[in-house]
Structures are given as structure tokens and as C-alpha cells.
Amino acid sequence: MTSPSGKDETSRYVLPKIARIPINRCNLSADIIGSLTFQEHPTNIHIDGVDSLYKELFQRLDLLRSKEERSQLFLDYVDVMFSLNNLEIAGYNADKKHRKKATFLKMARGWSFDPDGREAAVLKGWAQSRFGLVPRFHISRIETPDCEAYLKYQEMRSAGIYNTNAVDGQLDLLFSFSQYELKRRYKDKTHITLYRGVNNINQYELIDKTDKRERVILLNNLNSFTDNKDRAEEFGDYILQADIPITKIIFFHNLLPTMLNGESEYVALGGLCKVKQIW
Incomplete structure (x- = not known):
């Protein structure tokens, strides 16, 4: 979007302060990620530490030609890395409340069923933490950080993530794998x-x-x-x-x-x- 003078007019649109927080966990600030300039001129987003921590996974993915093989490798890797089928290693105790099925897949499916549900609140909270973008709606419009809608969202987010096995870390890896796949599929x-x-x-x-x-x-x-x-x-x-x-x-x-x-x-x-x- 340029003016007759050749200037980029998208820069005059600023992400409102209420829609962002000053700290996140990626290489770009929220005001950049949420800007109109970014929509028109995007660049890569990297969550802090993921590329180096899971370097081996992406090296192994590079060797596979089919998306089916890559998907299976990713699922197997997450299973082992987060002990999803061996939760005793991750601290699971049958005598205590532990939501052992609250994995990244459960969160994604929950979002699909209800974008205002508990799993959706977890996803929105993860996005807020990693990218600094604050939800604008959850069940109802979020007007201020102390409004009822925001407090309800925080309550649902806390309930959704309580006693889970590093769901935020699983979502970090899901996002990074998604970006990897999109770049391979869309060149x-x-x-x-x-x-x-x-x-x-x-x-x-x-x-x-x-x-x-x-x-x-x-x-x-x-x-x-x-x-x-x-x-x-x-x-x-x-x-x-x-x-x-x-x-x-x-x-x-x-x-x-x-x-x-x-x-x-x-x-x-x-x-x-x-x-x-x-x-």
C-alpha cells in the first residue's frame, strides 16, 4: 500500500497499546508482528530457543521427502521429548489430579470445536506469551485488562494449563514445525x-x-x-x-x-x- 509519492502508507497504522504487551518470547516485538506493514512485508518469526533446542529434529526432517513421513517423525519426536505415552517419567501420579490428555493436539481440536472454550484460552494465552499479542475477544469483547471478559479468559487459561505436561513447550514446537512445513510446501x-x-x-x-x-x-x-x-x-x-x-x-x-x-x-x-x- 503506497501513496503517489511512493511512501509506504501502512506505517501510519499503529497496533493499539491495549492489543499488545511490551515483552514476548520471540525475535520480533508485538507492535511489529501485529502491524499492517508486517502483513504486507512479512519476515520470519522465531520463538526464543526453539531452533537451537530442537535442531536435531529439523535436520532429520530435511532428509525426508514426503509430508506424511515428516508428520510421523514430528509426532514420534514430540511423544518422546515430552513423554506423552510415558507420563510417569514426566511426574504423573495417578493419586493426584493430572490432565494427562491435555496435549497440543487436544488444544488444537478444542479450538476447532469452540474458539471461546478452555483449550482456546490456553492457545490465546500461549500466543500472548510468545508473541505479545493480547486477545481482543474471548466469549465477549475484551475492553481493558481488568474487565470481566479478560479476567474470565485468564481464569479459563489457568484452568486449561494447570497440571499439564509442558503444553506451552509442545505448542512452541508445533508452531516451528508448521513454519517448516509451510516453507517446504509453498516454496x-x-x-x-x-x-x-x-x-x-x-x-x-x-x-x-x-x-x-x-x-x-x-x-x-x-x-x-x-x-x-x-x-x-x-x-x-x-x-x-x-x-x-x-x-x-x-x-x-x-x-x-x-x-x-x-x-x-x-x-x-x-x-x-x-x-x-x-x-
């Missing part, structure tokens, strides 16, 4: 055109309306999209189209077997986003 592509069905076009915080169909909005810190326009029609009376940076996609429907099957779903980071209403 030199930087964006994917995705769609979102909504019932109320005004449910999002409007930053600017650039013309009759295009607008700049503030998304939630995590959002579901689909690459199937017909599928988007099933979720609302209006369809929004957006070019989403590949580097903002957390996970997607055919990343792993049984993950979000049939939904054609992509879960992406939010922030400022230029969208086009196509229906």
Missing part, C-alpha cells in the same frame, strides 16, 4: 489468500475503511480462516478475504493426520489486518 510464497465467514461485519474493531469493500481491522490474537471460500460461507452471512503471511500461521488442517480434518482451517496470529469483503 517462495509469502502469503496465502484465506477467507473467514462472519455474521456481523462490525464485530471487529475498525481501524480504517479504505473503500467500500476494503477495510483495516483489528483481529483477535488468534483467528481461524479457511482456504475454501465455499466453506467460509457456512460460517456467516459475510465473507472476508485476506492475504495472510505464511509466517503468521500457527497450524493448519493437513499439517498432521487427524488435525482439523474436513475443516480446511488455518489458525493465524492476529493484529492489524487489511481485509476485503467479497460477499
Whole structure:
């Protein structure tokens, strides 16, 4: 988006302070990740320590040609690394309350069933911690850090992560694997055109309306999209189209077997986003 003078006009849109925190755990600040400039000119996002800690995994993935083999290797690696099938090693005690099935897959499936549920709160909390993007909606609009909606989100997040086996660490690895796969599958592509069905076009915080169909909005810190326009029609009376940076996609429907099957779903980071209403 450039002016006649050649200046990048996206820089005049600033991510509101209420939608970000000053500290995160990745290589870019929240105001950069959530900016409109980032949507148009994305770069790689790396969660602190993941590349070096799991270097061996990605070296082994490089040797595999099929996505099915890579998916299985990833699942096996996470299973061993986090002792998902041997939780006694990770400290599981049958006499104590321990949510041993609360894995990254459970969180992803929970999101698909209910983006305002407990698992979704865990995912939004993880995104807030790692990328510094604060949720704008969970069950209801989040207006301030001390409003009822934000406190409810924090309560659900705490309940969802309590006594689990390093779920945040599992999600770190899921995001990094997702980024690895997207780069292999899409080669030199930087964006994917995705769609979102909504019932109320005004449910999002409007930053600017650039013309009759295009607008700049503030998304939630995590959002579901689909690459199937017909599928988007099933979720609302209006369809929004957006070019989403590949580097903002957390996970997607055919990343792993049984993950979000049939939904054609992509879960992406939010922030400022230029969208086009196509229906």
C-alpha cells in the first residue's frame, strides 16, 4: 500500500497499546508482528530457543521427502521429548489430579470445536506469551485488562494449563514445525489468500475503511480462516478475504493426520489486518 509519492502508507497504522504487551518470547516485538506493514512485508518469526533446542529434529526432517513421513517423525519426536505415552517419567501420579490428555493436539481440536472454550484460552494465552499479542475477544469483547471478559479468559487459561505436561513447550514446537512445513510446501510464497465467514461485519474493531469493500481491522490474537471460500460461507452471512503471511500461521488442517480434518482451517496470529469483503 503506497501513496503517489511512493511512501509506504501502512506505517501510519499503529497496533493499539491495549492489543499488545511490551515483552514476548520471540525475535520480533508485538507492535511489529501485529502491524499492517508486517502483513504486507512479512519476515520470519522465531520463538526464543526453539531452533537451537530442537535442531536435531529439523535436520532429520530435511532428509525426508514426503509430508506424511515428516508428520510421523514430528509426532514420534514430540511423544518422546515430552513423554506423552510415558507420563510417569514426566511426574504423573495417578493419586493426584493430572490432565494427562491435555496435549497440543487436544488444544488444537478444542479450538476447532469452540474458539471461546478452555483449550482456546490456553492457545490465546500461549500466543500472548510468545508473541505479545493480547486477545481482543474471548466469549465477549475484551475492553481493558481488568474487565470481566479478560479476567474470565485468564481464569479459563489457568484452568486449561494447570497440571499439564509442558503444553506451552509442545505448542512452541508445533508452531516451528508448521513454519517448516509451510516453507517446504509453498516454496517462495509469502502469503496465502484465506477467507473467514462472519455474521456481523462490525464485530471487529475498525481501524480504517479504505473503500467500500476494503477495510483495516483489528483481529483477535488468534483467528481461524479457511482456504475454501465455499466453506467460509457456512460460517456467516459475510465473507472476508485476506492475504495472510505464511509466517503468521500457527497450524493448519493437513499439517498432521487427524488435525482439523474436513475443516480446511488455518489458525493465524492476529493484529492489524487489511481485509476485503467479497460477499
